[in-house]
Amino acid sequence: MAANRNQILPTPSGFDTTQFGGQSQPAQNQWMAMPSNVPGCPPGLEYLSQLDQLLVHQQVELFEALTSVETKNKYAIKNGAGQQCYYAYEESDLCMRICCKSNRGFMMHIVDNAGQEVIRLNRPFKCCAGCCWCANSDGCAFTIDVEAPVGTVIGQIRQSQSFWKPHYDIIDDMGKTIFKIKGPCCVCQGICCSCEFPFDIYPGDYTQAPVGKIAKQWSGFAKEMFTNATNFSVQFPVDLSVKMKAVLLGATFLIDFMFFEHQNE
Template sequence: MAETFQYGSLKNEVVTIPPGRGQPPYQHGGQPAPNSAVGQIQWMAPPPSIPGCPPGLEYLTQLDQILVHQQVELFEAFTGIETQNRYQIKNALGQQVFFAFEESELCMRLCCGPGRGFTMHVVNNLNQEVLRMVRPFQCCSGCCWCAGSCDHCSRTIAIESPPGQPIGHVRQRGSSWKAHYEILDANMDPVLKIRGPCWFCQGVCCTCDVDFKVLSLDEDHEVGNITKQWAGFAKECFTKADNFGIQFPMDLDVKMKATLLGALILIEFMFYEQKKNKNNRY
């Protein structure tokens, strides 16, 4: 029996998010309750269980593209006080696949801004936690020049499915000006690399998308990409709600697909969470 998630706990139980945190209240059988205020959300049909696939990640076996939409936080937009991030994760048809919500301490958000440590809980359409991303707080880290010389200077995030069972890691690497990451498996062995552009911006005069290329280990083949999409003038200028997309081969290992989702979250915090909050530097 899944229990209601209590903010501030880091237990390994299957969790559900309470009504009002981006998901509708559920009735018996896992269907949205009648007259739900957000019952109009389109859900991707759950696939059957697949041997060897972490429970709940079967959705990813049917996808070669994921869309991630950060939800607008009105309280944060009006007050400037950092709130916990929430994301809708959809397929190419706009059907919701997962919902992700951050767990972090208020003091950490206020003092450390985008450099904060957090746990990102990812739940399926039955409100069951199927994926967990853990980013530790790392003081004096994140510089692309220093990340290659010392692991303590590298931003990292661990991906777990089920919660408590590591399936992959993302680690920042030194690369001079460019954003550079390694995608690692559960044993910390490199599998893929991510290379960002040397310089990028988005604004009123620059509305193009920004691509972070997913490459093979030898960097000779482009496997996919993580794209920061232009979200529109109002959202880009007045909020920190960003839109992203991931493309990868349909037959890519489902654990690596989930790890690329973790890479997207790390990139979002490192490059886009801070841009409209100039008081936060790391």
Template sequence: MSKVGQTPTGQQVIIGQPGVHGMPMGQPAPVAWMPKPAKIPGCPQGLEYLTQIDQILVKQKVDLFEMVVGWEQENKYKLLNSVGQQVYSAKEESGVCERQCCQSNRGFTMHITDNADVEVIKLERKFRCWKNSCWCACCECCAHLIKVEAPVGTTVGYVQQKCSPCPPRFSLLDDDKDEVLSIEGPCCIIPCANVEFKVISPKTGAEVGKVTKQWSGMAKELFTNADNFGISFPMDLDVKMKATMLGACFLIDFMYFEKDSNDNSLL
């Protein structure tokens, strides 16, 4: 357990930090978690964190075995707030055969947990034959869809691909499948740059947020599937819809940025 001490110059430090009194250089620093907020009446348990933030950074962890061998592993992510504190962890659960054969089209369950390792959000995506064709979404059975549960067992929203020739579009639906927000992506994805998917209010047509695929650098983009995303939304947006935007981020990641093993392009 870390303790507060002082250096010979009188500076206060945390005993156990790398390079400070006892922890060897190179050893990772302890994870700084966002303090757990008090319970809020009417707020699904575990989503209280989302009432205090208006943006989330989603960082996929690099899997060295996958990078070297090329054998697709289950994805893992850290979800951070704007000051770098970890809010949640996310881990994919999927079948080995679908990961290797269907790859970015695979069905999966994404388990999102808090700092006590309690699952607070569950995302479910079913396998779809077509990767990212907007025309196929005109047939509902072919449209990509993610169901969002918070807490587990209680559906709070859906993310559904819309039919459109160009650009890609998605609907953010409530638990009754009524559209609350929509997402519109770019007509083309430019390598070596951030890619923005705008979140729009259908009632006003105004942009209220965005999901941004952040350029991670040439080496990481070429040799790994590990992506970074930024999600921004109004502070006062319903936490259920904030959780649904997390689902949209993961769906966009898999549809447009999860490289297949036979795909040698930048994306």
């Protein structure tokens, strides 16, 4: 389970910790410059003010690929030009990763290029969640709460009831549904499935065409067949509030865990 928010955060292994405030970061990446003078923006979300797309690349874990034992996920988050703006790493309990696998509860820490935690995602463990038919019940719907800065909830991603296609509600800090996400009717992985899997983002009242999408992209034969590591793109309006962009980024992790994390299961 996710640990107490006051404890010292673990440092992911395999990354250079000599810079960025002691937080682990890939050492050779090109970094996006931090925009300045963004009024009303939570600290660390300034990057999002200029972006209409994010690329989320999960890091390959060799131990997990060889043993099928779940390890803590790590992700590089980049802009459309490939410059890194954030790094995300999971905090979860070993027993829960082994026993519950992709259904586990977790806390995802998202840090900026200075190593400061700017977004925190919290998915509580729910033993009966996941079925789209029953997702109208709180106990049967997966959720992620989004905090930015840490301790201030700015929104929630909630699985919603549907007959077959995966549906999600994107809710703001006032409890209002701002967007709805509709996924594809079939999410199949394998050698013959090299196309992307789009999860379209609609306004909350469905009165307009999609305004963006979250898409799982083909990562190459070896990565798809032998690891859980995934690549996503997240597209949204450039003038959307930075808080809603952060919540849509959080939706990417919920989609990943629900549909693409169980390759080795």
